[in-house]
Amino acid sequence: xxxLVVNAGSSSLKLRLLDGADGLVETKDLPPQVRxxxxxxxxxxxxxxxxxxxxxxRVVHGGSAFRQPVLLDAGADAALEVLAxxxxxxxxxxLAAIHALRSxxxxxxxxxxxDTTFHADMPAKAATYALPRTWREQWDIRRFGFHGLSHSWAxxxxxxxxxxxxxxxRLVTAHLGSGASLAAVAFGRSVDTTMGFTPMxxxxxxxxxxSVDPGLxxxxxxxxxxxxxxVEEALEHDSGLRGLWGESGDLRRVMAAADVGxxxxxxxxxxxxxxxxxxxxAMTAAMEGIDGLVFTGxxxxxxxxxxxxxCAGLGFLGIxxxxxxxxxxxxxxLVSPRGTTPAVLVVxxxxxxxxxxxxxxxxx
Numbered sequence: 001x002x003x004l005v006v007n008a009g010s011s012s013l014k015l016r017l018l019d020g021a022d023g024l025v026e027t028k029d030l031p032p033q034v035r036x037x038x039x040x041x042x043x044x045x046x047x048x049x050x051x052x053x054x055x056x057x058r059v060v061h062g063g064s065a066f067r068q069p070v071l072l073d074a075g076a077d078a079a080l081e082v083l084a085x086x087x088x089x090x091x092x093x094x095l096a097a098i099h100a101l102r103s104x105x106x107x108x109x110x111x112x113x114x115d116t117t118f119h120a121d122m123p124a125k126a127a128t129y130a131l132p133r134t135w136r137e138q139w140d141i142r143r144f145g146f147h148g149l150s151h152s153w154a155x156x157x158x159x160x161x162x163x164x165x166x167x168x169x170r171l172v173t174a175h176l177g178s179g180a181s182l183a184a185v186a187f188g189r190s191v192d193t194t195m196g197f198t199p200m201x202x203x204x205x206x207x208x209x210x211s212v213d214p215g216l217x218x219x220x221x222x223x224x225x226x227x228x229x230x231v232e233e234a235l236e237h238d239s240g241l242r243g244l245w246g247e248s249g250d251l252r253r254v255m256a257a258a259d260v261g262x263x264x265x266x267x268x269x270x271x272x273x274x275x276x277x278x279x280x281x282a283m284t285a286a287m288e289g290i291d292g293l294v295f296t297g298x299x300x301x302x303x304x305x306x307x308x309x310x311c312a313g314l315g316f317l318g319i320x321x322x323x324x325x326x327x328x329x330x331x332x333x334l335v336s337p338r339g340t341t342p343a344v345l346v347v348x349x350x351x352x353x354x355x356x357x358x359x360x361x362x363x364x
């Protein structure tokens with residue numbers, strides 16, 4: 001079965017075609033400019049890649065309605081439309097791709113795979129907000145967690161690299177990209193994560209604030225006369241590294257500016273790393289120990305400096321990095337001293353492989 005994996009993010013559309021052995025046959029990243037002409041862009045890819053048997057979509061938010069991957073039909077589409085406002089940067093582009101492919105290939109099976117699925121069975125103590133019962137029940141408010149496809153793959157691959165099943169390990173997986181989150185994966189199961197009801201909670205991100213005092217939000221709304229839309233725009237697009245530095249949310253640019261003495265950039269980087277460090281400790285507490293810390297995502301994979309600086313503050317957990325291994329690492333590998341526990345690993349983000357696995361399980 002040849003599977004097309006569609007990852008419609010907030011800033012790009014990633015297409016990956018996998019063969020029956022999950023080998024990568026074709027890859028294409030389409031920029032935001034194609035959105036108005038999505039049908040033609042997808043049609044061109046389909047014409048260039050004959051023999052596609054099924055499509056797997058990454059959908060960020062499944063709410064409580066979707067706890068497992070689902071074969072898409074009109075009813076599932078309608079249920080997904082209802083969830084669009086929970087992940088406004090991500091779910092609508094996914095729906096647009098689903099609709100476009102259905103119009104182009106109406107008989108092609110399409111499966112939605114959700115970032116929330118991996119966290120769906122978190123313990124109630126981790127998933128429940130201390131909010132009025134009427135709110136929680138009427139509006140289905142809970143901590144859902146995100147990046148689940150990445151966390152699931154990273155933990156599975158870490159087990160392979162350590163020659164152990166992930167069901168034998170307590171792992172903190174760190175997905176660090178423009179969006180960022182940690183997960184506590186205890187013996188193959190997500191038991192806690194840093195993102196919550198929406199992808200805005202938790203770590204400092206490129207342009208998202210991460211966790212802030214809700215009282216602060218109320219205060220600035222009253223003091224500044226800000227609308228809910230004003231606040232959402234600020235927290236989603238003008239906060240995080242961009243808000244701290246003032247120039248950009250690109251971590252590489254922040255580090256470069258910090259290195260030449262920009263104090264705002266230095267503070268931005270320090271806040272970013274500090275929040276990761278304290279959150280690793282929190283995820284470790286959720287599992288009552290740690291066997292491995294796994295870095296994945298764009299920054300987690302690419303920046304040996306970020307890995308080193310993060311681990312430098314985690315020695316009290318026994319976490320250490322081997323400098324030469326860390327600097328030389330390319331692709332999946334161990335960057336801590338061999339034989340030490342906790343292990344520190346780097347794993348390339350491969351949501352496409354996790355999505356492919358779900359599609360095959362559902363259709364075969």
